[in-house]
Amino acid sequence: MSIFVTNNLLYVSIILTYLLITPTQSRYCYTYEFTVNFYDGVQDSPIDVHVKSKDDDLGHHTITYDHGWPFGFCEQFFERTLFWGDFTLGSQFARFNVFDKEIANIVGWNISANTMVHWLLKQDGYYLSKELLPYDDPGWMFRGHWQ
Numbered sequence: 001m002s003i004f005v006t007n008n009l010l011y012v013s014i015i016l017t018y019l020l021i022t023p024t025q026s027r028y029c030y031t032y033e034f035t036v037n038f039y040d041g042v043q044d045s046p047i048d049v050h051v052k053s054k055d056d057d058l059g060h061h062t063i064t065y066d067h068g069w070p071f072g073f074c075e076q077f078f079e080r081t082l083f084w085g086d087f088t089l090g091s092q093f094a095r096f097n098v099f100d101k102e103i104a105n106i107v108g109w110n111i112s113a114n115t116m117v118h119w120l121l122k123q124d125g126y127y128l129s130k131e132l133l134p135y136d137d138p139g140w141m142f143r144g145h146w147q
Contacts, residue, residue, distance in 0.1 A: 032074070033114045034107075036083065036099055039068040041122040041135045048088040051098060053081070063121075072114070073099075087121060092146035094126060106130065106141070 040047045040063040049069055051058040061069045073081065083099040097103065099117060107117050107130035120127040120140055127140035 032104075032109050033072065034074075034081075034099065034104070034117055035070050035072040035114055036117040036119065037068050037070045037132070038063055038085075038098075038119045038121065039135070040065050041120050042089060045089055047121050048086075050086040051083055052085075053083045056083075087126070087146075089121065089123075089146060094121075094144065094146050096126065096144055103128065 036051075038047075038049050038061075043065045046062045046064045049061045049063055051061075051071065058071055063069050073083075081099060081104075082097060085096065085098045087094045098119060103117060104115075106128065107115055109115065116130065116132070118129045118132050120129070120135060122135070125145040126143050128143050129140050131139075133139045
């Protein structure tokens with residue numbers, strides 16, 4: 001093999017290695033990066049949030065009106081990531097997938113930036129948006145009721 005080909009392969013290898021290990025928000029994502037945010041849209045009523053996946057239990061978090069809780073992750077290869085949540089508002093309860101392939105398709109995929117997923121928990125149920133909107137904005141997509 002000529003020295004020209006050898007040097008070009010070396011340069012290509014260095015560039016590919018750099019691209020694969022460049023961190024995004026303190027994680028090394030080889031796939032898409034997402035941040036899921038939860039917001040309490042119910043005044044004077046804290047909401048307990050408990051998010052899990054097959055491999056991770058992110059613990060219990062209490063969110064209050066106008067305050068939220070985020071978590072971030074790198075999508076698994078072949079778009080297999082699944083996180084679900086248990087939510088408690090007083091005596092009401094909800095369990096739903098907070099991230100899966102369907103939700104990723106709704107909010108979109110961005111290989112060059114962190115994609116945001118926003119959940120708003122209100123008195124009448126829970127809503128999804130790909131951008132943070134005012135709580136009364138009709139752009140929130142209704143996804144389900146409390147039980």
